Amino acid sequence: MTQGSLFRSRLAKEFDNKTARFHTSVNEDLRIFEDDINCTTAHDIMLYEQGIIPLKELKMILAALEEIRRKWRSGEITIGAEYEDVHEYIETMVIKQIGIEAGGMIHTGRSRNDQVVTDIKLRLREDILNISEATLNLVDVLQKRATEHADNIMIVYTHGQHGQIGTLGAYLSAYADILLRDQQRLTELYARVNTNPLGSGPVGGTSININRKRTTELLGFDGIQENSIDATSSRDWAMETAAVCAIIMGDLSRIAADILEWSTVEFGYIELADEYTSSSSIMPQKKNPSTIELLRGKTGESYGALIELLTMEKGVTTGYVQDLQETKLTLWRTIENTQICLEIMTGAIATMKIKPEKLYRQVPGNFAMAVELAETLSNEADLSFRESYKIAADLVNLSISRGTTLDKLKPEDVETSATSLYKKKIKVNQSLIDKATDPKLSLQRRRSLGSPRPEEVKRMLKEHGVTAKKQRASLIKTRNDVESALKTLHETATRLSK
Amino acid sequence: MTQGSLFRSRLAKEFDNKTARFHTSVNEDLRIFEDDINCTTAHDIMLYEQGIIPLKELKMILAALEEIRRKWRSGEITIGAEYEDVHEYIETMVIKQIGIEAGGMIHTGRSRNDQVVTDIKLRLREDILNISEATLNLVDVLQKRATEHADNIMIVYTHGQHGQIGTLGAYLSAYADILLRDQQRLTELYARVNTNPLGSGPVGGTSININRKRTTELLGFDGIQENSIDATSSRDWAMETAAVCAIIMGDLSRIAADILEWSTVEFGYIELADEYTSSSSIMPQKKNPSTIELLRGKTGESYGALIELLTMEKGVTTGYVQDLQETKLTLWRTIENTQICLEIMTGAIATMKIKPEKLYRQVPGNFAMAVELAETLSNEADLSFRESYKIAADLVNLSISRGTTLDKLKPEDVETSATSLYKKKIKVNQSLIDKATDPKLSLQRRRSLGSPRPEEVKRMLKEHGVTAKKQRASLIKTRNDVESALKTLHETATRLSK
Amino acid sequence: MTQGSLFRSRLAKEFDNKTARFHTSVNEDLRIFEDDINCTTAHDIMLYEQGIIPLKELKMILAALEEIRRKWRSGEITIGAEYEDVHEYIETMVIKQIGIEAGGMIHTGRSRNDQVVTDIKLRLREDILNISEATLNLVDVLQKRATEHADNIMIVYTHGQHGQIGTLGAYLSAYADILLRDQQRLTELYARVNTNPLGSGPVGGTSININRKRTTELLGFDGIQENSIDATSSRDWAMETAAVCAIIMGDLSRIAADILEWSTVEFGYIELADEYTSSSSIMPQKKNPSTIELLRGKTGESYGALIELLTMEKGVTTGYVQDLQETKLTLWRTIENTQICLEIMTGAIATMKIKPEKLYRQVPGNFAMAVELAETLSNEADLSFRESYKIAADLVNLSISRGTTLDKLKPEDVETSATSLYKKKIKVNQSLIDKATDPKLSLQRRRSLGSPRPEEVKRMLKEHGVTAKKQRASLIKTRNDVESALKTLHETATRLSK
């Protein structure tokens, strides 16, 4: 057997040290080490079933693979930069153990080009399921805390300014709805990821009599990515993964922004648990919401990873190119980032102290009730909405000039305004003003579907909780399917090894 | 009534000229002009049905809206920067026509915050359907040309180097498969876009007795985006739209890269039709594939637009903020870009001249058949694949040193190599070598599912053509649903106007 | 003469309508219309001086160019998509006016490839000077308002939490320093942009006996971009322009974030002038800081534009490619965006109402003085800083548990803490505590260079104001150089036309 790297027979010189370090992907490959073993196991069982690998050699191969798996799990394996990738490493180890006559059969009818994309997809589908679960966990916590605070009145904001009277439950419930859409994106992405590229060869298939349906079954794929050029060359599913992660992180960054604003002394609506804050090396009074700031900063990571993958793909010709090797590195990074950020956010929201009295503090007499006043006038005082709006604006200005709030208005203030603005004589009584400017009553009247009215929030929480439960049940089923296929694969291997 | 802008009653000063130009969105709003009229029509019909707008006023409103639509269509309308947006413009025009008593009713129970997102979604769903159709048109052209060239043999590449023998049909068919996945993404995106946010008020709903289910029906939405905070504040569907466009453009950029390489004098595989090329201002011989280069350059536009939207969303607090106004501008730009690029690519591929003789030119004797030789040896000469591979590599080097090609090898060359590398005595005959190095025979033996073997390509084209047809049928149904809802809306409006 | 487009002699078919619209750059070229005329004027004067264009034909050409310029300025010109670009349009118009014998000379020894990059650089250098001026204007306003508020005490924040006692002057002055660095970046960029590519031909120069030094002088370039391949093919200066714009916008986005937070009811530190806010279509009380939100949103535009340009450049081969045509469109957009955002920010800061009493409101007794207490103990009580810090933290907790503030501490509290934490007997007197917890005194003691102490802020403002003045003087000189060169060009053209 020739010395040196397994695949460089055609090339006279080995990589020098620097190029080897530049070129190798062994570090990012560690994440697919066992996936590669599973992939080879399935492939070689299929080759045996097709009559290409004899049983004797198959037994040797399976034993060698399981030995490598054992060493890997026990931490005995480190892979140097002299290996281009994990695929070369594992094949080399097998050949070292059982010789080239048997070991040289493991790669029959396969190329690294279809092998690597199979490995990545095997890993990625697990990652997507994990992120899905983390997303549903965050949904659960949001719905739980929304339920606890369905009745807690607060200002809801637009443009960072006081908008209307609302409830904290409605706020938290909105977040849950957004994340349910993210989870839906993950589910649809999963379906595009979990298709089998194995058997596509380097780019144009193989003349070995393989059976792609069988490896599809053994590896728990839901279908086959048929066209061999497409299967080895495309990375649209990787870009989509990064895009979904970026959308999730964009959503989390807005939750983070709210939490950070609410944590300021000036707002004071919430207090993060100690384990999600840090102090200062010099300012002893500090309790900094630094974990959530860090999470907000990590939004950049996901946007960057997306651009990395899109740039990598841009304008490269069809067929596997080495540019795509970087896909792994970037995917793993953004996936881990998204996963941990979801978990951190779940923990922070589950444990944060909410201060209902602070939330309510600014509610009484708040000018946010001007819209209630306008709508009430439009409902009850024979004015069009735009007239009512103009009158309410006039009354806000009047109250500000008086240094009072809207609940101090008198019927004659309203009537005067109507006359002066529209030459209209209208009649309002004090109870209209009182009703329109009472926060609780006004919130009660907010009957539109989806409003922050406590009853409506509770209805939504109940119904959307059912949606969340369904999405979780479906996730569990998918996970079971995968685990069951892999279990069968290992049982088959064990049976054949005997 | 105070002069000046409709909504600035509370503010003493108007925008100065520069700020008005900075702030206004009227230019990007032109694209939603009619959507805004439809949205208001549906909302006001619902308000009438709920007993909030009397029939008489409704008639005046509907007439005014239709008059504005008529003027718009006939090009009579230009909107200056003194209007913040199209919503303010249209309400102002209605009030100007029919007075504030009737006209002032059109905005009852609604805010610009839910209105604008409704308008955008009404427009965006059409855009998505158009891009879907353009994608399916490109799929059709690819499948058509792939069918024409299913038998045309060419080199297929990896790393830009000769990889295996394949067919042009397989290449073109791979592109079609990729784009079918893109079309699937568009379909799933559509479902998330086509939900109704109208009735969410500024952020916290309304106390006007509206009926959100009715506007959902009137506007042809498939469901309701319930939570009022979510509905007015979220733009995840916009980010997803830009992400799908970026993925499509990334895919097109690779097709473009192939076309551009194939158009070089050195490759010479294809020639773009004159209408997709340009010449030089100074080099009279030039026929530049500039349209496809331009398309490749426009990939940048879609990546940029995605980053624009993601950045916009990053770290802004919940509730409508003006940052989000920019969503429109960016969305329209990337949608138009994607649409035209799909159409240009469709035209270029439909009309490009393919040169089978050039494609075949390098095939005979090509070293790309080394993999065939290795697989044949592994199949027939009692060698493991890795041994065969090493021998084939040895024979490639031998042929290069002799200045010949693989089809010139003799049985003894193979036997000598096996002995020298592995001390093995094997027996091969000339027919094995001939078979392994004949391009057509070798392609015939490539029996793996999804390979570029002509019969396999034809099978895939047939089956994936059925998929394409199904996706188109579903697209047509969706489009009909939307059109039918809007038709009913207009008929209802016409009936009520009488 | 053949009909149809000027440069398509080699091609049988014209663009169809859709491709023409896709391909044309006439819209983005409008911005370089006069630059193109200047470029041609300089080029043709040089050709005359080199004996290539006879005087008679030069006079005809110059007259035709000035006639086109006149029509352009009076708004008589619209360019249809049948022209690929403004260069083809102008040459066609000249030939139409004076015939191909004279008019056909204007493009001698030149290609669109060097021409377009010359035009863009002529325009871009003006744009950079304009953005520089806008940046310096913002610096001036910041320094002016910082000077007004050098003594106004406020909390300065880290992690959005109360950090130390500072001054508003220090805050505003920090912004000015950042923008001075941005202006420096613009100056260095300018030097790389203002070099002459004209005379590089399509990619490999020309055999016409041109004089590149002369056009460099006539057009006011500072030097020559020599290598013809580099000059026609590189766009690094465009990417750098977008990068500097993105950095500026990133900086502005942080100023915007401060302004928006300070504008909340909860902070209430400032109030934007009415002309930089807007109201609501439904909530009559609203005064939204929407102009600054919009500016923050437009940060996305600049990040997106940068990615657009970087993507465009990625992996395209050397030599002009049509991909680069998009450079213009993106550059103009990001330049205009940056320019207007700088101007809007300047106006908003110049006119915003600052409320010193609100800024001071939280200062007395603020725990932000804990660091002062720690430093004072470390200075005066024979404790290491870390010991003092731990004691100060202990005293903060003590005060919180008592519901009091730090200025209410007694000497024995400090002494007890030292004993309990470090078994140390220390002696402090009340005046130490009083001194450490008096905001004004404590700020006075903050003597480190660059601190927010009013005297230090004033020193910095004075010195950095000198820097700003120098940068402006240099900007004015650069602008004068350019204007003077162009003036000479036009005078030369006028003289020769007679």
Added chain:
Amino acid sequence: MTQGSLFRSRLAKEFDNKTARFHTSVNEDLRIFEDDINCTTAHDIMLYEQGIIPLKELKMILAALEEIRRKWRSGEITIGAEYEDVHEYIETMVIKQIGIEAGGMIHTGRSRNDQVVTDIKLRLREDILNISEATLNLVDVLQKRATEHADNIMIVYTHGQHGQIGTLGAYLSAYADILLRDQQRLTELYARVNTNPLGSGPVGGTSININRKRTTELLGFDGIQENSIDATSSRDWAMETAAVCAIIMGDLSRIAADILEWSTVEFGYIELADEYTSSSSIMPQKKNPSTIELLRGKTGESYGALIELLTMEKGVTTGYVQDLQETKLTLWRTIENTQICLEIMTGAIATMKIKPEKLYRQVPGNFAMAVELAETLSNEADLSFRESYKIAADLVNLSISRGTTLDKLKPEDVETSATSLYKKKIKVNQSLIDKATDPKLSLQRRRSLGSPRPEEVKRMLKEHGVTAKKQRASLIKTRNDVESALKTLHETATRLSK
């Protein structure tokens, strides 16, 4: 002394394990471990000189720091996630060694906020110098190989199509010029990075009597970043670093694109050395230019990193926020990526085999000489350039229809074309055609400044070589200044320790 983390005195609970891992920056801090020791050494020497740390305690501190440095260098140190960062780790170790009375002094008058940015800048300035050197090394190799190939004629391309006749020397020389601009950007960036933020405290300075000028001198900074808010809060220099890296990588990606195209079998202009290529796991004939493909793929990394940093900065309020912690991680990644890519490109170009005969293969009779013909006609045949151009285009079409090349044209062909297109009777002789279509003669006539004519290329290489030498001399001087300052720092520490 309380147990647990150094800075969490105010907080009751420690991080849980997951949050600790999320929050810690110890991994990315390893790169600034020694910079942190240097920073503390300089700071504490200054505190001693200012009378704040007594000599005895200073000796203990310096000894402890050097002991930690020694352990670090010998690989004895690993830092767990229980430390937030390296700063906490080192202070904790010092206190563990020498007690809190002495050890507790090391952080006097300093905060992590100014400390970390000082450390990063100390490291970053070295990184920038290294990248500068790598850039100049690549320039040298390009100029060397350009000199070797100054006379080698090849086609130069536009739009990927044959443009003009040129030389390989001109191509390689163009790359060198581009990289010299990149090196200039690095130099200007360095000046903005090498300013001292130390002494700015957490955000508002300190009341300890520090001397910022002295630490500036001791650490070899060129100046002070004065304003304490700016110094602790700004990261514009980090964004600029990433931007310059992205521009460099964009430039390298185009060189890569050329190399990859030239490495195809179809072009065959060059062959990468074995150590920059790899083979296939299945196709034994393959010699893939995978190292350069990988480099092109890594362009994505730099674009992504830039977006990461820009996103991180977007819209966060002023004053240190934890978001900015991520700056380090991203900076280190993009710096290492850029550095190694420059080195790989240098090695690949230095060792690649250039094949002059392949470069020349397509030159004789190439239609790229049409522009020469047009220019010659315009020079010598009394035709305007546009007329000559149209005639040359006509002759190209004529030659194609005849299946011949331009050098086969006869005088009457030219004359007939002039008559048929312009009804002009012109007279040309064979020598005009021969001259215009002889590649070498035609290249000789390309006399414009910056053209690929061999003599002109040699002139440029000589002059730009001088520029490169000057830039290298300046780089060496800067590096010496830094090293000399650090040497003095260590000598001062050693002297004081005795």
